[in-house]
Amino acid sequence: MDFKYEVIVIGGGHAGCEAAAAAANMGSKTLLITMDMNKIGQMSCNPAVGGIAKGQIVREIDALGGQMGIVTDKTAIQFRMLNKSKGPAMWSPRAQSDRAQFILKWREILENTANLDIWQDTVTSLDIKNNEIKGVKTAMGVNFSAKSVILTNGTFLNGLMHIGKVQLIGGRIAEPSSSGISEQLGEIGFKVERMKTGTPVRIDGKSVDFSLMEEQKGEDDFHKFSYLDYPAKTLKQLSCWICYTNEEVHNILRKGLPDSPLYNGQIKSIGPRYCPSIETKIVTFADKISHQLFLEPEGVNTQEYYLNGFSSSLPLDIQLNALKEVPAFRNIKIYRPGYAIEYDFFDPTQLKHTLETKLVKNLFFAGQINGTTGYEEAAGQGLIAGINAHINIHGGSEFILKRNEAYIGVLIDDLVTKGVDEPYRMFTSRAEYRILLRQDDADMRLTEKSNIIGLAKSNRLHLLEEKKNEISRIIDFTENYSLKPEYINSTLETLGTSPLKQRTRLKDLLTRPQININNIEEHISTFKTELDKIPNRKEEIIEAIEIKVKYDGYIKREEIIADKINRLENIRIKGKFDYDNILSLSTEAREKLKRINPETIAQASRIPGISPNDISILLVLLGR
Structure with a gap:
């Protein structure tokens, strides 16, 4: 049988949920295909949303009419505004969520969204004809036709997990990986690479001595993520807990280094610099005698805790023995160890700013498939991909956020212009216009824009x-x-x-x-x-x-500085130059300009390796 849709979204993670909801809410007949409906919106790593710069992204998602802020508010078990001692450009909302309730709230929203269907299955191949997407085929042998397809596969493309020398095929613990799509896209010219990340041990709270830890309570004020007017913090509010490693912990960890895939070279993929494993920390910061550990509750009706700061791929016995040297964890019991995972991603310079691929018309990528890490970065991409997939089908101007309009704009411009050499994580330092991109005024910046296109x-x-x-x-x-x-x-x-x-x-x-x-x-x-x-x-x-x-x-x-830079954003150069024949440009500049094919002079200026002199040459040639 052949089922027809306008937009198909593959993957039910944070990017996929936002993409499907956006396309459907704008009026496209949409299908979300996910391996497991019980894992829709699953928080694969820590049970928290927001944080430095990430919280700003969630507020932008909400201002645009997305769902992540609403889901987080409805399932929050702790809320804090980080960096309140600094200026408002640095204020960042962060919430702990009940992991199980987070999934249920997402399912409730998606299952009750008009124009949106859900299908539980695995996509094994894409139907591509004449460099244009036509649909997908699933493991059950079902063919779905579509005018647009959005890939949001997370860590599932050829996912391989590591716990010491033990290797498990899968995209997440106890969940299968997906194969076929990477190989198919690689054959038609897409650059496919491997990336790695890790997740910490999950702890049984009954075995923790909380009297030996520092309690961190949440804040009880008006702050929340969504700009909609409803009461927040409706669930029981819980504390997080802080403790520290010590030299005894480090000594045990060092003994396990030869068997750590994240450290010993067993995994050749690109890894995160800003969220390193505990084994990487004890080597990189060898002079430190302790590292902070942050124990986060998983929900109001569970004893499961997430140990932030202890991401690891070490063997099970090393992880367990090391943790027992932390006073609060003397009698520790765990639900599962930390593990590393490596997976396929695609060089994001192969994308347009709309997140449509340059090689295949109406095929979009969003989330970790683009080399990013984090729920918030994924959701922001998913939202933009869903919007533009709908616009491509129904007409209208492409929806692109500039760097002075949103952190989402900074994120996407960084990806498609610079590419990634490690899992991309958003920081306030990546934005030139932090004072304009505050968390308090995302609605002022974005809601009217989204209302015009029919989402907000x-x-x-x-x-x-x-x-x-x-x-x-x-x-x-x-x-x-x-x-x-x-x-x-x-x-x-x-x-x-x-x-x-x-x-x-x-x-x-x-x-x-x-x-x-x-x-x-x-x-x-x-x-x-x-x-x-x-x-x-x-x-x-x-x-x-x-x-x-x-x-x-x-x-x-x-605002004055941003206005000056935006003038360069209006000078379009795509299709105006044969870069191979501009011999006054450096060899590196010619190669990178040809590969990225920037839309504007401003984008060209942000490509790594492009000098001010190269930009001056292009401006002179434009003048001619």
Whole structure:
């Protein structure tokens, strides 16, 4: 039998879920094919969403009308805003989730999404004719035709797991790998490579002495991931726990190094630099006598804990004996050891910014298949792939986010322009415009754009307009309301800031580091009256106002810089040059420009190995 769809998504992980939901919600008849419906949205590694820069991505996903923020809020068992001691450009939301509830919430959303079907099976080959995707074939022998296909295979393409010398074929523990697709795409010209990553031991909480650990509770305030107006933290809130390795632990680990696939060369694949295994840590940081371990609860109804910081591929006995040297783990029992996994990925420079492949029309890649690591990076790619798959079928302009518009834009531009030499993980340092890409204003940046293409619905637009109006109203008030010294000076002295010498606008007073809206509003009754008029999400709106007032100068300066760079984004060069014949360019520049084939001068300037002189030559030739 042959079943017809407009968009088919292969893989039910974080990228696949977002891609399928986006395409379906925009109106495409969509099919999600997954090996196991009971593992949809599975958190393969730690049971947490967000963190440094990753939390910003989740807020962007939500602002665009994606689902990850909603799923995380509904299943959160702890929430924290990281980096609050730093400026707001660095604030990053992070939540622990109940792993089982996370899967159930994703299934609930997907199974009740119009235009979306789910099929449990394994895709074994793609139907490609004249460099255009036509459909897929599954292990059950079912043919599905499609106008567009999105591959989000995660670690399942020829996945191979390692625990010491033990090797297990699979894409995740106790789950089979997938073969056939890598080989097929390699034969038609795709560059296929191998990547590796690891995951830690899972611990039985009944065997842990929590009295010997440092407790880390969550925060009980208004922060959450989604901009939608609903109560968060509805599940029981749980603590995380901190302890440390020691020299005895390290000594045992060193004895196992010859049998560590992540360290001894047994795995030849590319590995992560920023999330190294515990065996890599004790060698790279040999002078350190301890490393922090972070024990994360897996859910409200389980004793399973995830030991962050102890990713390993060491033999089972080495892992267990080393852990027993940590005082809190003297009587440790585990559910399963840590393991390493290697898998196929595709060089992401083979993609357009839409995440459509350059070699096959209407074939998209998203997630770890592109060399990234992390749920959030995968989900962001999945969302963009789903949007553009729908647009390719139904018409409209391609949906691409610029580097000054979203961390998702930075992520995708880095991938398709620079490629990867290790599993790509998002950091705030990768973004040139961190002040413009804050977690608090992702809705301001992206919701209107998404509403135009039909993904973010009218309820989101209404909430955004309400928020923008209230921010504008309160800021206008602070600009026009002045304070006399005799009225406010005693309060200012109490708050540890210098008194006024003349009438001063409230806005100027709020720029002082010692002053914030919460500690000054009770002393200015007119101001408090204005704030009390905010109808909904008062705390969120007040925080946004404060950031805009205090950092106004920095924000405007970065906007000016971004505007200048964006002029180069508008100078299109794709198809205008035969790079082989521009002999004034360096050999390296000619080769890389030919391979990447950048869309614009700005993208060309970001290709590693392209010098300012090379860009000047291209600009001169354009002038001619």
